[in-house]
Amino acid sequence: MQHILEIDEIKKYDLVVCGGGFTGVACAYYAAKSGLSVALVESRGALGGVGTTCNVPFLLGGIDYEKDSAKYRFVVGGLFKKLYYDLRKSDDCVNVYDIDRERNPHAWFSGLANAIIYNVEKMKILLDSYIKEQNIDLMYFTKVIDVKRTDRIVDYVVCANKSGNIVLEASCFADCTGDGDIAALAGCDYVLGRDEDSLMAPASLIMTVDNVDTEKYLDCIVKNNSPRFRKKIEDLRQKGIWNFPYDILISAELKRKRLHMINTIRQVGIDGTNNDDLTEGMIQGRKENIELFKILKEHFDGFENAEIESVSEMIGIRETRRIIGDITLTLSDLFEGKKYTDIISLSSYSFDLPDPKKPSYQPLHGDKRVIKNNYTEIPYRCLIPKGINNLICPGRSISVERDVLGPIRVMGPCIGMGQAAGLASSILISCSEKNYRKVDESELQNLLRKNDCIIDSDDICIIEETI
Numbered sequence: 001m002q003h004i005l006e007i008d009e010i011k012k013y014d015l016v017v018c019g020g021g022f023t024g025v026a027c028a029y030y031a032a033k034s035g036l037s038v039a040l041v042e043s044r045g046a047l048g049g050v051g052t053t054c055n056v057p058f059l060l061g062g063i064d065y066e067k068d069s070a071k072y073r074f075v076v077g078g079l080f081k082k083l084y085y086d087l088r089k090s091d092d093c094v095n096v097y098d099i100d101r102e103r104n105p106h107a108w109f110s111g112l113a114n115a116i117i118y119n120v121e122k123m124k125i126l127l128d129s130y131i132k133e134q135n136i137d138l139m140y141f142t143k144v145i146d147v148k149r150t151d152r153i154v155d156y157v158v159c160a161n162k163s164g165n166i167v168l169e170a171s172c173f174a175d176c177t178g179d180g181d182i183a184a185l186a187g188c189d190y191v192l193g194r195d196e197d198s199l200m201a202p203a204s205l206i207m208t209v210d211n212v213d214t215e216k217y218l219d220c221i222v223k224n225n226s227p228r229f230r231k232k233i234e235d236l237r238q239k240g241i242w243n244f245p246y247d248i249l250i251s252a253e254l255k256r257k258r259l260h261m262i263n264t265i266r267q268v269g270i271d272g273t274n275n276d277d278l279t280e281g282m283i284q285g286r287k288e289n290i291e292l293f294k295i296l297k298e299h300f301d302g303f304e305n306a307e308i309e310s311v312s313e314m315i316g317i318r319e320t321r322r323i324i325g326d327i328t329l330t331l332s333d334l335f336e337g338k339k340y341t342d343i344i345s346l347s348s349y350s351f352d353l354p355d356p357k358k359p360s361y362q363p364l365h366g367d368k369r370v371i372k373n374n375y376t377e378i379p380y381r382c383l384i385p386k387g388i389n390n391l392i393c394p395g396r397s398i399s400v401e402r403d404v405l406g407p408i409r410v411m412g413p414c415i416g417m418g419q420a421a422g423l424a425s426s427i428l429i430s431c432s433e434k435n436y437r438k439v440d441e442s443e444l445q446n447l448l449r450k451n452d453c454i455i456d457s458d459d460i461c462i463i464e465e466t467i
């Protein structure tokens, strides 16, 4: 059967941002704030990506805690900082200073207190307002389905939505799809998963559960002397009750008391770039969450009167494509403290990338080596795919050795990379050659600082306790 794609409309911008997760929002926001005409294309009906449509309302990697002064600090600035204060003003996120670090209801571990924990629906509205405020041309329910490239230049992307097929032309393009869809469609080189077998970290369909007695649940953690219940789960497994391939329970209280995110199921063998896998993942994930919920109610203190609030509409994908960029950030760079001159964002998060086959095992946990510069420093050149000039790929598809995904894939640094890509685009637009590698790194770093972004330890600043 022959398909002929008819084009219904052609539009032209300075920058087209593909994907409206936190990376895409940050990118579009700063480009438009700098005067560019920007389109933001999002295949679903809300901004925020995994952080809203997959119900993961924890922005990690952008905050740290200084023990001596008992102060929280921003490690990612710009939009991350703005989000925290805007949400605080309307009481739509947790005040980090209110968190009990010894008995943390938001996932127990003290490190997981270093997050913006927010109300999902309020976040969606806030992101909509930021985009409207900057006059960005937002297209919901619109998917990028093709790319036209000539030599080293992307000429346009083709999108499909209810109104038909649309061509979006631009001087430059940002691939914020998380999966590197645009880079792949443009024929850029990439890698998928582990070197040895291309397997990727497990996926998770998140369940949100209401009416949990959090205090009782925390007492149960103390009684079992285990925040993730490995021993109790082993006992349940012996009794034939727990038959899942994972050995830990992750339940985290959200902004609203008694409402918990159950980030427990780990779905192995799912390739997030394969639609059959995604479909099966949804069907199996929904069924498995219901089975898990029954076990929680019967065997875990605090869940006796719990109710399912929702199972997400979209399976959460932790890992897919990584582009081959101008440079590739490696684990040894982090452990040896290699100094790059083109740092555009930091991450305060650590190594968290579950094993593709053993979903409760973290290969780098227990490793005695530490990130030498305290924070993962992200160089600009990791965002630029080889062989192409006017495409930039911020977010988890950047050019890093696989294990480096641990600290950089979370939403704080993704915002950091997104805002750098947006500001880089604003510099690129006045260059005669539309080539992201021609953007002067000092000019970009100055512009980032001017926009309250954080690119090194000297920029790190204290979070105000009262606002």
Ligand SMILES: Cc1cc2nc3c(=O)[nH]c(=O)nc-3n(C[C@H](O)[C@H](O)[C@H](O)COP(=O)(O)OP(=O)(O)OC[C@H]3O[C@@H](n4cnc5c(N)ncnc54)[C@H](O)[C@@H]3O)c2cc1C
Binding pocket: 018, 019, 020, 021, 022, 023, 024, 041, 042, 043, 044, 048, 049, 050, 051, 056, 058, 059, 060, 061, 142, 143, 144, 145, 176, 177, 178, 179, 181, 203, 204, 205, 206, 263, 315, 316, 317, 318, 394, 395, 396, 409, 410, 411, 412, 414
């Ligand atoms: C289960 C799970 C739990 C996690 N927990 C945390 C956590 O607690 N804290 C944290 O900070 N991070 C967490 N992460 C990591 C983090 O959520 C992601 O890595 C982060 O969301 C990346 O942001 P992004 O904007 O780059 O991508 P995404 O959030 O994936 O957003 C990409 C957007 O692009 C859109 N899109 C994709 N393809 C197309 C296309 N072809 N055309 C148009 N639009 C498209 C998608 O609809 C989506 O909205 C978790 C991830 C998973 C999967």
